[in-house]
Amino acid sequence: MTSRRAAPTPHTATGVPAVVGDPRAWRGLGTWALAFPVFLLLAWAVVLPNVTVIAGSFASGLEHWREFVNSPADREALWSTLVISFWSVFAAAAIGIPLAFLLTRFEFRGRRTLSAVATLPAVLPPLVGVIAFLFLYGETGLITRVVQIVFRLEQPPWTLTGLGAIIFVHAYTMYVFVFLFVAAGLERMDTSLDEAASGLGASRARRLARITLPLLTPSIAGAMLLVFMNSLGSFSAPYIFGGGLRVLSTQILSSKTIGAMGLAYVETTVLAVSAVLALIVFRWFERRRRYVMPGKGRASRVVVRSRVARLAGPVLGVALVTTLVLPHAMVVLISFAREGSWTTQILPTSYTLDNFRRLATDPQLWVPIRNSVSMAAIATVANIIVCFAAAYLIVLRSFRGRRLLELLVALPWAIPATAIGIGLVATFDRNDLATGRVLLVGTFAILPLAYFVRGIPLVVTATEGSLKQMDPSLEDAARGLGASWWLTMRRVVLPAARPGLVAGAMLAAVMAVGEFVASIVLYTRANRPISIEILAQLRDLSFGTAAAYSVLLIGLTLVITLSARWLEGRATAGEHAA
Amino acid sequence: MERETESPDETAIRERAGTLSLRGMTRRFGTHVAVDDLSLDIAPGELMALIGASGSGKTTTLRMVAGYESPDGGRIFLDGRDITSLPPQRRDFGMVFQHYALFPHMSVGENVAFGLEARGIRRAERRSRAERALANVGLEGAVKRQVQSLSGGEQQRVALARALVIEPRVLLLDEPLSNLDPTLRRSTREELRATLHRLGVTSLFVTHDQEDAFAVADRVAVIRQGRLLQVGRADELYDRPASRAVAEFIGHATLVPGILAGSEVTVAIGGREWRLSAERPPAVPDGNVMAVLRPDALAFASPDSPSGWQAEVTERRFAGALIAYHVKLSDGVHLELYGTERDVRVGDLVSVRVAREPVAVVAP
Numbered sequence A: 001m002t003s004r005r006a007a008p009t010p011h012t013a014t015g016v017p018a019v020v021g022d023p024r025a026w027r028g029l030g031t032w033a034l035a036f037p038v039f040l041l042l043a044w045a046v047v048l049p050n051v052t053v054i055a056g057s058f059a060s061g062l063e064h065w066r067e068f069v070n071s072p073a074d075r076e077a078l079w080s081t082l083v084i085s086f087w088s089v090f091a092a093a094a095i096g097i098p099l100a101f102l103l104t105r106f107e108f109r110g111r112r113t114l115s116a117v118a119t120l121p122a123v124l125p126p127l128v129g130v131i132a133f134l135f136l137y138g139e140t141g142l143i144t145r146v147v148q149i150v151f152r153l154e155q156p157p158w159t160l161t162g163l164g165a166i167i168f169v170h171a172y173t174m175y176v177f178v179f180l181f182v183a184a185g186l187e188r189m190d191t192s193l194d195e196a197a198s199g200l201g202a203s204r205a206r207r208l209a210r211i212t213l214p215l216l217t218p219s220i221a222g223a224m225l226l227v228f229m230n231s232l233g234s235f236s237a238p239y240i241f242g243g244g245l246r247v248l249s250t251q252i253l254s255s256k257t258i259g260a261m262g263l264a265y266v267e268t269t270v271l272a273v274s275a276v277l278a279l280i281v282f283r284w285f286e287r288r289r290r291y292v293m294p295g296k297g298r299a300s301r302v303v304v305r306s307r308v309a310r311l312a313g314p315v316l317g318v319a320l321v322t323t324l325v326l327p328h329a330m331v332v333l334i335s336f337a338r339e340g341s342w343t344t345q346i347l348p349t350s351y352t353l354d355n356f357r358r359l360a361t362d363p364q365l366w367v368p369i370r371n372s373v374s375m376a377a378i379a380t381v382a383n384i385i386v387c388f389a390a391a392y393l394i395v396l397r398s399f400r401g402r403r404l405l406e407l408l409v410a411l412p413w414a415i416p417a418t419a420i421g422i423g424l425v426a427t428f429d430r431n432d433l434a435t436g437r438v439l440l441v442g443t444f445a446i447l448p449l450a451y452f453v454r455g456i457p458l459v460v461t462a463t464e465g466s467l468k469q470m471d472p473s474l475e476d477a478a479r480g481l482g483a484s485w486w487l488t489m490r491r492v493v494l495p496a497a498r499p500g501l502v503a504g505a506m507l508a509a510v511m512a513v514g515e516f517v518a519s520i521v522l523y524t525r526a527n528r529p530i531s532i533e534i535l536a537q538l539r540d541l542s543f544g545t546a547a548a549y550s551v552l553l554i555g556l557t558l559v560i561t562l563s564a565r566w567l568e569g570r571a572t573a574g575e576h577a578a
Numbered sequence B: 001m002e003r004e005t006e007s008p009d010e011t012a013i014r015e016r017a018g019t020l021s022l023r024g025m026t027r028r029f030g031t032h033v034a035v036d037d038l039s040l041d042i043a044p045g046e047l048m049a050l051i052g053a054s055g056s057g058k059t060t061t062l063r064m065v066a067g068y069e070s071p072d073g074g075r076i077f078l079d080g081r082d083i084t085s086l087p088p089q090r091r092d093f094g095m096v097f098q099h100y101a102l103f104p105h106m107s108v109g110e111n112v113a114f115g116l117e118a119r120g121i122r123r124a125e126r127r128s129r130a131e132r133a134l135a136n137v138g139l140e141g142a143v144k145r146q147v148q149s150l151s152g153g154e155q156q157r158v159a160l161a162r163a164l165v166i167e168p169r170v171l172l173l174d175e176p177l178s179n180l181d182p183t184l185r186r187s188t189r190e191e192l193r194a195t196l197h198r199l200g201v202t203s204l205f206v207t208h209d210q211e212d213a214f215a216v217a218d219r220v221a222v223i224r225q226g227r228l229l230q231v232g233r234a235d236e237l238y239d240r241p242a243s244r245a246v247a248e249f250i251g252h253a254t255l256v257p258g259i260l261a262g263s264e265v266t267v268a269i270g271g272r273e274w275r276l277s278a279e280r281p282p283a284v285p286d287g288n289v290m291a292v293l294r295p296d297a298l299a300f301a302s303p304d305s306p307s308g309w310q311a312e313v314t315e316r317r318f319a320g321a322l323i324a325y326h327v328k329l330s331d332g333v334h335l336e337l338y339g340t341e342r343d344v345r346v347g348d349l350v351s352v353r354v355a356r357e358p359v360a361v362v363a364p
Helices: A023-057 A063-070 A072-105 A111-118 A126-137 A142-150 A162-188 A191-199 A204-233 A236-241 A248-257 A261-288 A307-335 A354-361 A363-396 A402-414 A417-427 A446-469 A473-480 A485-514 A517-522 A530-539 A543-577 B008-016 B058-066 B108-118 B123-136 B152-164 B182-199 B210-216 B234-239 B244-249
Strands: B020-029 B032-042 B047-051 B073-078 B093-096 B170-174 B202-207 B219-224 B227-232 B254-261 B264-269 B272-279 B287-293 B298-301 B309-318 B323-329 B334-339 B349-354 B359-362
Touching: A023 A261, A023 A363, A023 A402, A023 A417, A023 A446, A063 A072, A063 A261, A072 A111, A072 A162, A072 A204, A072 A248, A072 A261, A111 A307, A126 A142, A126 A162, A126 A236, A126 A307, A126 A485, A126 A530, A126 A543, A162 A204, A162 A236, A191 A204, A204 A261, A204 A417, A236 A248, A248 A261, A248 A417, A248 A517, A261 A402, A261 A417, A307 A543, A354 A363, A354 A543, A363 A402, A363 A446, A363 A485, A363 A530, A363 A543, A402 A446, A417 A446, A417 A517, A446 A485, A446 A517, A473 A485, A473 B093, A485 A530, A485 A543, A485 B108, A517 A530, A530 A543, B008 B123, B008 B182, B020 B058, B032 B047, B032 B058, B032 B073, B032 B202, B032 B227, B047 B058, B047 B182, B047 B210, B058 B093, B058 B170, B058 B202, B093 B152, B108 B123, B108 B152, B123 B152, B152 B170, B152 B182, B182 B210, B202 B210, B210 B219, B219 B234, B219 B244, B227 B234, B227 B244, B244 B254, B244 B287, B244 B359, B254 B334, B254 B359, B264 B287, B272 B287, B298 B334, B309 B334, B323 B349
Parallel strands: B047 B202, B047 B219, B093 B170, B170 B202, B272 B359
Antiparallel strands: B020 B032, B020 B073, B219 B227, B254 B264, B254 B287, B264 B272, B287 B359, B298 B349, B309 B323, B309 B349, B323 B334
């Protein structure tokens, strides 16, 4: 610290000037004391695995890359992955955008019910959604058979395999993203803009094209990105409905299964790079068209009055609700089916509680439940600690490396789960302390680690959201009032972060408890989670048990969601009572 | 607002009021010098306002005093002790933030008691002291209320109570009135002045609004582009600005060129030469100067009076007690003056004279 001019001491009583110290420097030191371990952990769990995979793909020079390029199967996989992603985005947008307009811009009977039901597919754990579709639309599924009987067909009217089936399942499970994003965008939009345009003489179509859609671009682009990324990394649907179709994520698993690790690394790299490229393109598009809405958004709904609409509406609504509820209902129904009672019939002939009873009593069936719950718990606790620190650093501290930290915590979001799994396999297969590699493959710890990595972006993003709403001077105010760093954290920052931290932890826990894609790459018999066991039961044609596990998984999801809500509700109530 | 007896807390605040001295404070952001070699002394119990336009460096100065920013150069002394390197939590300063920074998840009482909690004071004492601090700002019985349920003025008073309850050596206020609507603002600044004076706390008050500064502070420091231009009582700044920048920043004024000789300044505008008695600052030598013609020092002269400039009224703004007129002289010079003549209209030809001397002069 230098002063440009000699600073005269006003009172000579002190004589010697105080020891020069810099409160900012101490603060910087404190920041790094927190940032250093966070960086170290992220470098170890996020960066190292990706680097190992990329390095592994070049382990024999370009040989594995040549192998990839020359393999018709891999070329087909890359192509169909892109085709599936493209059409999934298209299909999800085609369902989600009109539905969002319908439910935000119009008022009609049953609107609330439909709004509530419209998000149902999102609460199905990924694998469970796929199974529900199998039960409904598969070769021996309920709907398939009903159609076959009604139209007296010799053969099932369709087979739920290949490209179409995968896109169909994607559209059902992922339109929710588009619906939620666009509905939120529409709710935020100030209707006075639309009114101003109509006052200026713009027709309804022109207003839609020139005002509404341009303003919705960020919402639509954001949602499309989410669908694209999810489709790119999608594993369950292609794995179960793919038939002979290859996609990158399934290719990776089969290369790994036959021990062709070099090729698996190349495939993983290609998949991860495609995902990151998609992310960059969509983000660019999203940023280019971001506006600050003038004034407060106030959405007004048009009451539907036309006779045709009022007659057609309820019919359409009931059909829509039925379609959306059917998968859930079907899984629940089959969970009560006596094993072996559903072979050639439309519906199972005999029902029982045995499936659930066995889950609770058969130690072999209980193990996956115990595993999933404990592994999700471990991962979530780790997420809460690390992600709170990361979000705090990103939002409230300024230091060199903040941008890098932002990038590191977002990386697991951009990289498909299969690639994360392969990264962990590649890295933690040996003890080599010099590079930070420890033997975790084949141990219990590898799955919680994978869940932890996948949970990072969820918890950090949600926590950042809460911290950004906090007035940054609160921290200054607390310090100025004499509070220590720890007291400030405990009494000011943590309470401010809590809503996001709880919501993020909830998302991470829900993800972890039903996780399938990274698990199938990493599990061992001892730590097999519920999702893997569901797959095993399906293979044995034990539909009842598989469905019972699925219902249990939905139940666990519900318990986690409700306890997070309860926790937040109690905290808010506590504040008001104080 | 004076009261017969002081509570023990109030006595403590008065006794703890410190002398704050800033010496050569400098802060750079990259190549931009936000605060440039700023020195300022505030006596115990004195209320000092720091005013300047936005971006002038006043908030940066305040944050350095509070310890949230550290200076690139210079020292901060409290009662002669160098506190430049002390972190905020060890300075014992109270601060009222611009948006008050009330903890949204705590009740009013918890907010006020937080500084005491940080000092490890027992719950019962925290409670009674918080209650007394709230009573001090006229918010008796608000302990249990939620921060969100407070009006803007109440939030400001809670923030003040929270800063005062810790018996600060110095109280810092960052634009504490800027979030209030105009009516509330006027009454609040009267209250603020009364409270701070009664308590006798040393205060540094940052604002961009000179009316606020004049109404609240004992002395005012004017800062511009990070440099301190002048420190003084409000009337000193108004009547005897030390520089052209201060003359232009404080109040309204028309600056017209003139020639200073001894205690008189000769201005040549409107086709006439006038000799006016000058308030001459010691640093300004004879020769070319700018004379500061304040609107309240000008008046209409009778139309046939020889002692006036002939002018045309170009603008008339009714402001209640006074009417502000803009007039244009024959050579195009614009003057602003305040009057009470209601029948003078835009377009009228009038005669304008200097009604109050001496006038201030500043270096050109």
